[in-house]
Amino acid sequence: MSILEFKNPYQGLSPTKVSLLHNSTLDATALANIGFFSTVDRESTHILLTDSNVAASMLGELKELFNNLRIKIHPIIVAPGEPSKTIQAYNYVLDSCADIGITKESTVIGIGGGVIKDLSGFLASTLLRGLNLVLIPTTVLAQVDAAIDWRHSLNLPHGKNLIGSILAPAEILINAGFLKLLNDRWVRDGLAESIKIALCQSPDFLTLLSQANPSDFTWLCRVIDISVSEKVVAMNRDSAPDQAMLVYGHAIGHAIEHLSEGELGHGEAISIGMSVTAELSFLAGLSDELTLKAHYDVFTRFGLPTIVPDKYDLDHIWSIIRADKRFRGDKMWAPSVKTVGTLVVDNAGKCFLPFGEEIVLRALELNKSHGKTTRRLAQD
Ligand SMILES: NC(=O)c1ccc[n+]([C@@H]2O[C@H](COP(=O)([O-])OP(=O)(O)OC[C@H]3O[C@@H](n4cnc5c(N)ncnc54)[C@H](O)[C@@H]3O)[C@@H](O)[C@H]2O)c1
Numbered sequence: 601m602s603i604l605e606f607k608n609p610y611q612g613l614s615p616t617k618v619s620l621l622h623n624s625t626l627d628a629t630a631l632a633n634i635g636f637f638s639t640v641d642r643e644s645t646h647i648l649l650t651d652s653n654v655a656a657s658m659l660g661e662l663k664e665l666f667n668n669l670r671i672k673i674h675p676i677i678v679a680p681g682e683p684s685k686t687i688q689a690y691n692y693v694l695d696s697c698a699d700i701g702i703t704k705e706s707t708v709i710g711i712g713g714g715v716i717k718d719l720s721g722f723l724a725s726t727l728l729r730g731l732n733l734v735l736i737p738t739t740v741l742a743q744v745d746a747a748i749d750w751r752h753s754l755n756l757p758h759g760k761n762l763i764g765s766i767l768a769p770a771e772i773l774i775n776a777g778f779l780k781l782l783n784d785r786w787v788r789d790g791l792a793e794s795i796k797i798a799l800c801q802s803p804d805f806l807t808l809l810s811q812a813n814p815s816d817f818t819w820l821c822r823v824i825d826i827s828v829s830e831k832v833v834a835m836n837r838d839s840a841p842d843q844a845m846l847v848y849g850h851a852i853g854h855a856i857e858h859l860s861e862g863e864l865g866h867g868e869a870i871s872i873g874m875s876v877t878a879e880l881s882f883l884a885g886l887s888d889e890l891t892l893k894a895h896y897d898v899f900t901r902f903g904l905p906t907i908v909p910d911k912y913d914l915d916h917i918w919s920i921i922r923a924d925k926r927f928r929g930d931k932m933w934a935p936s937v938k939t940v941g942t943l944v945v946d947n948a949g950k951c952f953l954p955f956g957e958e959i960v961l962r963a964l965e966l967n968k969s970h971g972k973t974t975r976r977l978a979q980d
Pocket of ligand 1: 651652653654657680681682685712713714715716718738739740741742745746747749751752753761778779780781782783786789865866867
């Protein structure tokens with residue numbers, strides 16, 4: 601087992617402990633690795649927040665494990681997917697908490713994918729003005745990226761992640777053994793965040809990603825370990841390129857994810873977002889053709905989508921991009937990859953660059969025609 605730490609964004613508060621162990625399934629030994637559980641108040645009731653898919657496969661076992669640890673838990677189960685990152689889902693969870701007598705000593709334990717991480721983080725940071733948070737991520741996406749964070753967001757009807765809060769989790773347990781029931785689509789979806797890290801920061805990591813097979817468990821554990829340590833380094837350093845890397849391809853990807861109304865996973869949407877952003881960088885003269893090709897190649901290798909679906913109107917995509925947190929002065933502000941492993945940094949040391957409507961729409965069009973060419977060649 602390896603243990604990493606990332607800093608608390610509030611000075612003087614404890615860092616977050618991240619434990620990585622991959623050799624076990626969900627059992628008492630795995631949970632006992634969460635040192636924080638030895639300190640939790642045995643008198644208070646703790647909230648175990650999860651979704652119905654995770655509950656179906658793990659809740660029985662989890663209840664028994666917490667019972668063995670003499671930790672009183674109250675499970676709250678929400679629907680799977682993005683509908684649980686809404687104010688309505690948050691209200692439902694608050695109502696459930698009101699019924700059970702939560703105290704300041706209660707901990708929120710989020711067990712699930714990135715959606716559960718965001719909902720439990722937002723809950724822990726707001727209920728009684730702040731409770732402790734423990735995260736046990738169960739998707740690749742949440743293990744390699746979403747859980748290693750102190751930002752927690754909910755969606756609004758007009759865009760993704762528009763309400764949020766900041767709270768450093770007390771502890772995070774990453775165990776690839778928890779992924780055994782995750783289907784192939786969600787494994788690949790999660791790898792999009794590892795590919796993001798590689799495209800922005802590490803050509804060697806991109807080579808490792810390009811060479812292997814997601815169904816090889818040993819390879820997957822290695823990819824998770826590298827992604828987690830890169831993210832932990834980025835969280836601790838918190839430099840301009842680190843902050844930019846975290847959201848590479850997301851301004852466009854989030855708009856596409858929002859438009860898809862659950863049809864596309866987060867990783868699938870940001871794969872398209874990164875491909876369009878690569879078109880944008882090439883068009884703006886910020887990168888070369890090889891870098892553009894590297895984007896399409898790596899996502900295609902993992903069976904991830906790269907092309908904006910035909911049914912999405914480009915002006916509609918732009919109107920949703922306008923709701924992005926960083927949109928200002930009629931411009932989308934987004935990072936660009938210069939060459940694989942390096943982000944564009946401007947003269948002021950900033951990585952968020954302004955792109956106007958015309959060039960973004962042109963990049964979206966080029967992306968759509970890239971798709972048509974590929975499809976035509978495939979049919980020939
Ligand atoms: N910094 C951050 O906070 C951050 C970073 C990246 C993504 N995110 C957010 O994460 C969300 C996406 O996360 P996700 O891709 O994990 O989606 P998700 O949480 O919806 O999980 C995907 C699917 O996998 C199922 N599932 C979860 N664990 C399982 C398991 N072990 N076995 C079988 N099925 C399982 C879920 O029920 C769901 O149907 C998005 O809302 C995104 O905005 C947040």
